[in-house]
Amino acid sequence: MDADQNFQQLNLTLPPAPKPAGIYKPILISGTLAYVSGHGSVQTDGTLMRGKAGADINADEAKLAARQVGLTILATLKANLGSLNRVARVIKVLGMVNATPDFERHPYVINGCSELFASVWGPDNGIGVRSAVGMGSLPDNIPVEIEAVFELKA
Amino acid sequence: MDADQNFQQLNLTLPPAPKPAGIYKPILISGTLAYVSGHGSVQTDGTLMRGKAGADINADEAKLAARQVGLTILATLKANLGSLNRVARVIKVLGMVNATPDFERHPYVINGCSELFASVWGPDNGIGVRSAVGMGSLPDNIPVEIEAVFELKA
Amino acid sequence: MDADQNFQQLNLTLPPAPKPAGIYKPILISGTLAYVSGHGSVQTDGTLMRGKAGADINADEAKLAARQVGLTILATLKANLGSLNRVARVIKVLGMVNATPDFERHPYVINGCSELFASVWGPDNGIGVRSAVGMGSLPDNIPVEIEAVFELKA
Numbered sequence: 527m528d529a530d531q532n533f534q535q536l537n538l539t540l541p542p543a544p545k546p547a548g549i550y551k552p553i554l555i556s557g558t559l560a561y562v563s564g565h566g567s568v569q570t571d572g573t574l575m576r577g578k579a580g581a582d583i584n585a586d587e588a589k590l591a592a593r594q595v596g597l598t599i600l601a602t603l604k605a606n607l608g609s610l611n612r613v614a615r616v617i618k619v620l621g622m623v624n625a626t627p628d629f630e631r632h633p634y635v636i637n638g639c640s641e642l643f644a645s646v647w648g649p650d651n652g653i654g655v656r657s658a659v660g661m662g663s664l665p666d667n668i669p670v671e672i673e674a675v676f677e678l679k680a
Numbered sequence: 681m682d683a684d685q686n687f688q689q690l691n692l693t694l695p696p697a698p699k700p701a702g703i704y705k706p707i708l709i710s711g712t713l714a715y716v717s718g719h720g721s722v723q724t725d726g727t728l729m730r731g732k733a734g735a736d737i738n739a740d741e742a743k744l745a746a747r748q749v750g751l752t753i754l755a756t757l758k759a760n761l762g763s764l765n766r767v768a769r770v771i772k773v774l775g776m777v778n779a780t781p782d783f784e785r786h787p788y789v790i791n792g793c794s795e796l797f798a799s800v801w802g803p804d805n806g807i808g809v810r811s812a813v814g815m816g817s818l819p820d821n822i823p824v825e826i827e828a829v830f831e832l833k834a
Numbered sequence: 835m836d837a838d839q840n841f842q843q844l845n846l847t848l849p850p851a852p853k854p855a856g857i858y859k860p861i862l863i864s865g866t867l868a869y870v871s872g873h874g875s876v877q878t879d880g881t882l883m884r885g886k887a888g889a890d891i892n893a894d895e896a897k898l899a900a901r902q903v904g905l906t907i908l909a910t911l912k913a914n915l916g917s918l919n920r921v922a923r924v925i926k927v928l929g930m931v932n933a934t935p936d937f938e939r940h941p942y943v944i945n946g947c948s949e950l951f952a953s954v955w956g957p958d959n960g961i962g963v964r965s966a967v968g969m970g971s972l973p974d975n976i977p978v979e980i981e982a983v984f985e986l987k988a
Contacts, residue, residue: 548941549948550964554925556867556985559710561926564965578935580817617708618715620827622967626935627732627780629817633702640703656704657718657827659776660817663888663937663968673928673965677710713864734971771862772869774981781886781934783971787856794857810858811872811981813930814971831864 529610529646533600536645541568541598543605547665552602559617560676562602566668567594576667580626583669585634588623591669592638599639599674600646607678616643616654617675624664624671632658639672683764683800687754690799695722695752697759701819706756713771714830716756720822721748730821734780737823739788742777745823746792753793753828754800761832770797770808771829778818778825786812793826837918837954841908844953849876849906851913855973860910867925868984870910874976875902884975888934891977893942896931899977900946907947907982908954915986924951924962925983932972932979940966947980 544565546552554561567575579588603610621636623629636658644652654675664671698719700706708715721729733742757764775790777783790812798806808829818825852873854860862869875883887896911918929944931937944966952960962983972979 548945548964548966549952549961550927551961552963554963556925561963563963564967617710619704620965622965623817624968625817627817627970628821630820632817632819637702644703653703653705655706655708655715655717655827656702657774657776657825658702658819659718659815659825660778660819660970661967662781662814662816662970663931663933663935663940665940665966665968666938667936671965671967673963771864773858777971779971781971782975784974786971786973791856798857807857807859809860809862809869809871809981810856811928811930811979812856812973813872813969813979814932814973816935816968816970 527648529613532646533610538597539570540601541570542572543601544568544598553606558678560678562599562674564671564673565595565598566671567591568598569594574666574668577669578624578626579635579669580629585631588635588669589638592635593642595670595672596639596642610646612678613647614677614679615651616647617677618654619656620673621656621658622661622671624669625660629660632660681802683767686800687764692751693724694755695724696726697755698722698752707760712832714832716753716828718825718827719749719752720825721745722752723748728820728822731823732778732780733789733823734783739785742789742823743792746789747796749824749826750793750796764800766832767801768831768833769805770801771831772808773810774827775810775812776815776825778823779814783814786814835956837921840954841918846905847878848909849878850880851909852876852906861914866986868986870907870982872979872981873903873906874979875899876906877902882974882976885977886932886934887943887977888937893939896943896977897946900943901950903978903980904947904950918954920986921955922985922987923959924955925985926962927964928981929964929966930969930979932977933968937968940968
């Protein structure tokens with residue numbers, strides 16, 4: 527299992543690793559855990575995808591945004607750890623969807639990120655626990671924000 | 681202190697342990713911590729309670745839903761750990777209430793889960809840190825979603 | 835680096851450490867980590883700041899509320915650990931802003947807490963990972979709720 531190679535075979539492009547939009551670190555390592563800040567949907571050109579699920583964008587577009595958030599998290603991991611192979615497994619994902627009060631398909635949306643992680647680290651190590659929930663609003667009206675915890679190899 | 685026996689004395693019925701509604705594990709163990717995914721209010725017949733606090737349901741009904749989420753988490757623990765006695769203590773609960781913008785009684789609602797955990801593991805080990813907050817929307821319009829972290833016995 | 839002395843030099847006043855508004859502990863220590871419950875904006879007189887960002891209060895007022903939440907967390911740390919010097923570093927902050935659906939400045943708001951922590955523990959140890967997001971509602975209509983994880987000195 528080579529996570530970097532798995533990612534290459536997906537033929538996806540990493541966006542630039544985002545600089546903090548406030549006073550925080552994108553990633554912090556404590557013991558064997560790597561904590562990752564809430565990431566938004568940074569596109570290849572460095573700009574953000576925007577829009578609220580149920581109003582500006584539909585569930586499929588929001589799922590693409592969640593995949594883009596996943597790519598942005600991969601960019602942060604790669605920039606800070608050097609290789610995606612440093613990750614032993616996904617521990618936890620908090621998937622937050624910017625949605626209208628009647629939106630109900632948050633798990634479908636966050637699968638956009640979870641499918642990416644499963645492709646990179648495999649169907650066991652690439653899948654952790656998760657919550658998928660609906661926020662009233664998100665910074666810059668991004669569709670999805672995701673924070674995560676990873677276990678690193680010893 | 682026998683958590684399984686404590687639960688039996690409550691005369692409550694566990695719902696079936698839910699299958700993931702997306703790409704995640706219901707529970708993941710890392711070191712001495714058991715991370716539990718966001719759970720919804722699964723009823724004994726396997727269907728979900730639904731409704732938004734402040735609109736479709738009131739605070740007391742939402743509190744009952746939070747207790748049902750607690751029962752669903754107990755079902756996941758029992759199915760995966762074999763016994764509730766494997767849990768040393770509750771570390772952390774994130775209680776998310778699907779609520780209207782003017783709803784203010786989230787702590788009262790999430791007490792429905794916290795009272796259950798305190799009954800099972802006792803007034804010290806059964807009570808951890810907690811946030812009780814209001815979401816704009818939740819999957820399938822469930823009233824409450826709760827994720828949790830437990831410490832396991834060595 | 836003396837965190838208590840750093841705090842004193844800010845000439846700010848700690849509010850009273852809040853009693854739980856529900857069934858939870860304000861702080862729980864597991865291993866070297868101190869988990870802190872979701873805290874609200876308790877003022878020096880013990881009352882809560884209230885209001886929704888984008889409706890009742892603007893971004894600057896919400897940022898002041900986030901600083902007040904930070905002070906409330908410091909009050910809990912001081913009351914339970916004895917000294918802010920017991921904290922080795924900030925691991926994680928989840929900053930939740932009670933906001934209207936079109937609010938976009940959550941990172942700016944939560945900086946009110948992050949700037950305080952950076953002043954107390956310094957620009958490296960005082961800054962951890964963070965998510966800044968918008969809730970549909972919060973208990974008692976408080977503007978900001980923040981939960982946090984700290985690493986303690988060995």
